[in-house]
Amino acid sequence: MGSVLTTDFFAALISGAILAGMPLLLAALGETISEQAGLLDIGLEGTMLLGAYAGFVVANWTGSSWIGFLAAIVAGMAVNVLMVVFCVRMGRDQIVVGIAILLSMEGLTSLLHAAQFGTSYPRLDGVPTVAIPGLSKIPVIGPSLFSQPLIVYIGFALIFVVGWMLYKTNLGLNIRAAGWRPVALDNAGVSVMRIRTIASLSTGALAGLGGGYMAIVTAGIFVPFMTGGLGFIAIVIAMLGRGRPIWVLIGSLLFGVALSIATALQLVGINISADVVQMLPFVAVMVALAILARQSYLPAALGTPFVRGER
Amino acid sequence: MSDRASGATLSEAVRVPSVWERGGKAFWRRAAPIVYALLAGGVLLLVMGKNPAAFYWTTLESGLLTWPGLTQTLIRLAPLLLMSAGFIVAFQAGLWNIGGDGQFLLAAAVVGGLGASMMGVMPFWLALILLCVIGFVVGGAWTVVPSFLKAYYGMNEIITTLMMAFIGINLANLLIKGPFLSHETLVPQTKVIPFKYLLPYIPGTRIHVGLMIALVVLALVHFLQTRTGYGLRLRILGMNPKAAVHAGLSVKKDIMTSFALSGGLIGLAAAVEILGVWGYVRADWNPAFGMTLFAIVFLAGLDVMVVIPFVFFFAVIQIGGHEAARQAGLPNDFLLLLVGLILFFMVLTEWTRIRARFNKMRKKAAAGVTAAPAEDVNNG
Numbered sequence: 001m002g003s004v005l006t007t008d009f010f011a012a013l014i015s016g017a018i019l020a021g022m023p024l025l026l027a028a029l030g031e032t033i034s035e036q037a038g039l040l041d042i043g044l045e046g047t048m049l050l051g052a053y054a055g056f057v058v059a060n061w062t063g064s065s066w067i068g069f070l071a072a073i074v075a076g077m078a079v080n081v082l083m084v085v086f087c088v089r090m091g092r093d094q095i096v097v098g099i100a101i102l103l104s105m106e107g108l109t110s111l112l113h114a115a116q117f118g119t120s121y122p123r124l125d126g127v128p129t130v131a132i133p134g135l136s137k138i139p140v141i142g143p144s145l146f147s148q149p150l151i152v153y154i155g156f157a158l159i160f161v162v163g164w165m166l167y168k169t170n171l172g173l174n175i176r177a178a179g180w181r182p183v184a185l186d187n188a189g190v191s192v193m194r195i196r197t198i199a200s201l202s203t204g205a206l207a208g209l210g211g212g213y214m215a216i217v218t219a220g221i222f223v224p225f226m227t228g229g230l231g232f233i234a235i236v237i238a239m240l241g242r243g244r245p246i247w248v249l250i251g252s253l254l255f256g257v258a259l260s261i262a263t264a265l266q267l268v269g270i271n272i273s274a275d276v277v278q279m280l281p282f283v284a285v286m287v288a289l290a291i292l293a294r295q296s297y298l299p300a301a302l303g304t305p306f307v308r309g310e311r
Numbered sequence: 312m313s314d315r316a317s318g319a320t321l322s323e324a325v326r327v328p329s330v331w332e333r334g335g336k337a338f339w340r341r342a343a344p345i346v347y348a349l350l351a352g353g354v355l356l357l358v359m360g361k362n363p364a365a366f367y368w369t370t371l372e373s374g375l376l377t378w379p380g381l382t383q384t385l386i387r388l389a390p391l392l393l394m395s396a397g398f399i400v401a402f403q404a405g406l407w408n409i410g411g412d413g414q415f416l417l418a419a420a421v422v423g424g425l426g427a428s429m430m431g432v433m434p435f436w437l438a439l440i441l442l443c444v445i446g447f448v449v450g451g452a453w454t455v456v457p458s459f460l461k462a463y464y465g466m467n468e469i470i471t472t473l474m475m476a477f478i479g480i481n482l483a484n485l486l487i488k489g490p491f492l493s494h495e496t497l498v499p500q501t502k503v504i505p506f507k508y509l510l511p512y513i514p515g516t517r518i519h520v521g522l523m524i525a526l527v528v529l530a531l532v533h534f535l536q537t538r539t540g541y542g543l544r545l546r547i548l549g550m551n552p553k554a555a556v557h558a559g560l561s562v563k564k565d566i567m568t569s570f571a572l573s574g575g576l577i578g579l580a581a582a583v584e585i586l587g588v589w590g591y592v593r594a595d596w597n598p599a600f601g602m603t604l605f606a607i608v609f610l611a612g613l614d615v616m617v618v619i620p621f622v623f624f625f626a627v628i629q630i631g632g633h634e635a636a637r638q639a640g641l642p643n644d645f646l647l648l649l650v651g652l653i654l655f656f657m658v659l660t661e662w663t664r665i666r667a668r669f670n671k672m673r674k675k676a677a678a679g680v681t682a683a684p685a686e687d688v689n690n691g
Binding site: 040105108 | 359466469471473474475654658
C-alpha cells in the first residue's frame with residue numbers, strides 16, 4: 001500500500017477534487033444565499049444545465065471562455081427569474097416550481113443540443129492555466145493547486161465574497177432576516193420580495209457559472225444531463241453548511257475528492273468501484289447526522305412564501 | 312341602490328350550477344395546464360421546424376389508439392400508479408419524500424437479485440408474493456433513517472431523503488455488480504427470472520396483473536386516507552403539524568408509519584415492474600420516474616383517485632412520445648420539457664384563480680355587500 005502515496009496520486013487527487021468540486025462549490029454557495037433568504041431552490045440542477053449549455057454555445061461561438069462564463073451567469077439568472085416570478089412574487093410552492101424548472105431545463109437543453117449539435121460535436125480548446133509565481137513551484141501540491149485556470153481562483157475568492165456579503169453587509173443582514181423573520185424585515189421597512197429577488201438572482205448567477213465551468217473547463221463540451229445529480233449534491237452541501245461558506249468549501253472539496261478518487265486510485269493501479277467511493281461521503285454524513293442527531297439549523301422561514309399581513 | 316345590488320348577488324348565489332357544469336369546471340381546472348403546455352410545446356416544435364400536429368398525432372396513435380401501444384401504456388401504468396400512491400401518502404402528511412428513485416432502484420435490485428434463486432426453491436406464485444412483500448419492505452426500510460431523524464429531531468427530510476437516494480442508487484449498483492451478479496452476460500446484471508415465472512397476464516390480454524394489483528392498492532390507500540382515523544391524522548399532520556401536536560396526536564409514530572408506507576409503495580412499484588416486465592435488473596438502470604411523477608401527483612391535487620386518469624395520460628405520452636420523438640428525429644427528453652411546462656401552467660392557473668377570487672371579494676367589499684377584512688383585500 002506504500003506505493004499509493006506517490007506524487008502522481010496526490011497531484012491527480014487534488015486537481016481532480018478541484019475539477020469536480022468547483023461546480024459544486026459555486027452552486028452550493030448560490031444555494032446558500034437562497035436558503036438564507038428563505039428560498040429553497042430545488043431547481044438548482046436545471047439552472048446549472050442551462051448555464052452549462054449557454055456557456056458552451058457562447059464560448060464555442062466567440063472562442064472566448066470569459067464571454068462563455070458571462071453567458072452562463074446570464075443564463076442562470078434568467079432561469080431564476082422563473083423562481084422569482086412564481087415563488088417570490090406569486091408565492092407559489094417552491095418545491096413544485098423547483099421541480100418544474102429542473103424538468104423543463106433538462107428537456108430544453110437536451111432539445112437545443114440535439115437541434116444544434118446533433119451531427120457535429122465541436123469541442124472547446126482547453127482553458128489556459130495561470131501559475132502563481134513561487135507557490136506553483138511547491139512540490140506535489142504546487143502544480144495541481146496553484147496552476148489552475150483563473151476562474152478557479154475567482155471561485156475560491158467567491159467564498160470570501162459571499163461570506164463577507166452575508167455576515168458583514170447590510171444586504172446580508174437583510175437576506176438572513178428574510179429567511180429567519182421575514183415579518184420583522186417587512187416591519188423594518190425593507191421589501192422582503194426585493195431581498196428574496198436579489199438572493200434568487202445571485203443563486204442563479206452562481207449556479208449558472210458552476211454549470212458553465214463544467215462545460216467550458218471540466219468537459220470542454222456540452223452533453224445533455226451532464227450535471228448528473230451535482231445540483232442535488234450542492235443542495236445537500238448547502239443545507240449541511242448551514243449558511244457558513246467555509247463549510248460549503250469543505251463539503252464541496254470532500255465530495256469533489258469522492259467523485260474523483262476512483263480515477264486517481266486507478267492511476268496507481270488500484271481498481272476500486274466508483275459506486276463505493278461516491279456513496280461514502282453520503283454514508284458518512286448520514287451516520288454523522290444519525291449519531292449527532294442535531295437540528296439542522298435551517299432558516300425558520302425556509303420554503304414558505306411571504307405574504308404581507310399574514311400570520 | 313344597495314338593495315338592488317344585494318338582490319342581484321343573492322340571485323347569483325342561489326342559482327345552483329348543475330352537476331355537469333360543476334364537474335366540467337373541476338375537470339377543466341385540472342386539465343387546462345395540460346392543454347396550455349401542449350400548445351406551448353407545439354409552438355416550440357414549430358420553431359424547431361417540426362410538425363406539432365404530426366408529433367401529437369403519432370403520440371396519441373402509438374400510445375393509445377393501437378392495440379400494442381395501448382398494451383404498453385397499460386403495462387407502464389402499474390409501476391407509475393403505485394409510485395404515485397407512494398408519493399401521495401407522504402406528501403399528504405406534509406412529508407417531502409424526495410428520494411423515491413433510490414427506494415425504487417434498491418427494491419428493484421433486491422427483487423431482481425433474489426428472484427431467480429427463489430423461483431427454484433418454492434412454487435412460483437409463492438415466490439412472486441414474497442418478492443412483492445420484499446420489495447415493499449426494502450422500499451419502506453430505506454425511509455426509516457430519514458423519518459426517524461424527522462420525527463425525533465426535526466431534521467429536514469428533503470436533505471436526508473436526497474442523501475439516502477444517492478446511497479440507494481449506488482448500493483443498488485453494488486448489489487447488482489456484487490452478490491447478485493449473473494456471470495452469463497457481458498453487461499453486469501442480475502440473473503434472469505424465466506419468462507414463464509413472471510407475473511401472469513390478465514386473461515385475454517398481454518398485460519400483466521400488476522395493473523390489477525396497483526388499482527386494488529390505490530383503492531386501499533384511498534380508503535385509508537378518507538375513511539379511517541389514521542388517514543385523518545395524516546391529513547391534519549400535513550395541514551398543520553403544530554395543531555396535530557397540540558391535539559395530542561402521536562405525531563412521531565404517524566410520521567414514521569406514513570413515511571414507511573410511502574417508501575413501501577414505491578418499493579412495491581419496483582417489484583411489480585421487475586416481476587412483470589423485465590425479470591432482471593441491469594446495472595446503472597434508472598428509469599427516473601420520480602421527478603416527473605411529482606408533477607403528475609401535484610396536478611391531481613394529491614388525490615389517489617384523481618391521479619389515475621392523469622397517470623394514464625402520462626403513460627400515454629411516455630409510450631407514444633417515445634415513438635413520436637423517434638419519428639421526428641428529436642430526443643426523448645421533449646417529454647421532460649412538456650411535464651415541466653405543465654407544472655408551470657398549473658402554478659400559473661392556480662394563481663390567476665386566487666387573483667380572481669380576491670378581485671371578486673374586493674368588488675363585493677366596494678359594493679358594500681360584505682365587509683371583507685381590509686387587509687385581505689389589500690394583499691391581492
